[in-house]
Amino acid sequence: MDDPAKNLPEVTDKKETSIVNPDYQKNSFFKKGIHLMADEKLEDAVKVFEQILRLDATDTDTLLKLGYSKFHLDDYAGALQAYDKVLDIDVANSEAWNLKSLVNYEQKNYGKALDCVEKAIESDPTYGMAWYNKACYLSLLNEVPHALESLKRSIEIDVKNAKRAVRDKDFTNVRIEDGFKRIVEVVVLESIRQGYHTVGAIVWTTFISKIETEEALKKLLEKGMIIRSEKRQGLNKIDTYDLVPELANKVGTEKKSLLGSTRRLPSTIKNLKEVSQAIQTTKMVIEEEDTEKLTKTFDSFIDPAKLGGLMIDQFLEEHREIRLLKVRIDEKGKEYLKENKEKILKLFDNLEITVTQKLARIIF
Secondary structure, X not given: OOOOOOOOOOOOOHHHHHHHOOOHHHHHHHHHHHHHHHOOOHHHHHHHHHHHHHHOOXXXXXXXXXXXXXXXXXXXXXXXXXXXXXXXXXXXXXXHHHHHHHHHHHOOOHXXXXXXXXXXXXXXXXXXXXXXXXXXXXXHOOOHHHHHHHHHHHHHHOOHHHHHHOOOHHHHHHOOOHHHHHHHHHHHHHHHHOOOOOHHHHHHHHOOOHHHHHHHHHHHHHOOOEEEEEEEEOOEEEEEEEEOHHHHHHHOEEEEEOOEEEEEOHHHHHHHHHHHHHHXXXXXXXXXXXXXXXXXXXXXXXXXXXXXXXXXXXXXXXXHHHHHHHHHHHHHOHHHHHHOHHHHHHHXXXXXXXXXXXXXXXXX
């Protein structure tokens, strides 16, 4: 479930906390609603979110969660009403457009679903799930070339969409296309990289059929991306597959053992250290309140030629936030920076913690 609930902090003086934080009651209700969603008590969650909206009818986060809850209760009209209210407040809200597309999808209104998801992508071109959904709708409308193009874009943003696609019945219309077969090859290659070296293991981890797996392995061998060896298993010999050394060195590998997985990812360590250094520089510029210099430092996180690709791959939410901050500061200048300075610093503090944790997991 989105936004997993966290334990509420212990409060010793509720009255004082409510005075200090005027949103205390609303925040408490919201966390309660998230807990209920996580426990699949959706009717109760709806009641809580509706309570919040009586306090603040323009709370878009609550409206999105209300719509999501009603959607899973099959109240499609109620879900659409909630999403439309979000769009009345913020017409460029990509999440609302994407969720609205899913309602139309469930009602088999694929043309309307496509219109909605295209608006989500217009608002946020890096929204990988919206690109994925667009590919599904196009496939169902038998727009095969455009479906493959959108699917490839979603995979460029998040490679996990490749694995999702090979199991998705919405792509029945495109499975025989060479473009889709190349996506299957990507999934098989990733499975080998993660340490699954036999046909059986690849089928088990990817849910791709044995025939498709064997066809993908044949193509990867022809392209010189993998090598085949024989391994004795009892009285029998079975084929095993590995990345060619050059590719393994480039993308890194994971080797499975009884103790878990060990990683060899030198390029990832280097990239994460670059992100960490960029964060330090950015925090210093924020303290200086130099808006012109700050928007330039934001570019290092956004530009695909710099850290943009890594940010999209590993820190997509933070990437979106930084892009939005750049737009806001460009529009509103130093006044906006001063008013939101603590919030912006907190964003980069949290990003720094996440980067440090990732580095620690890789190194140790």
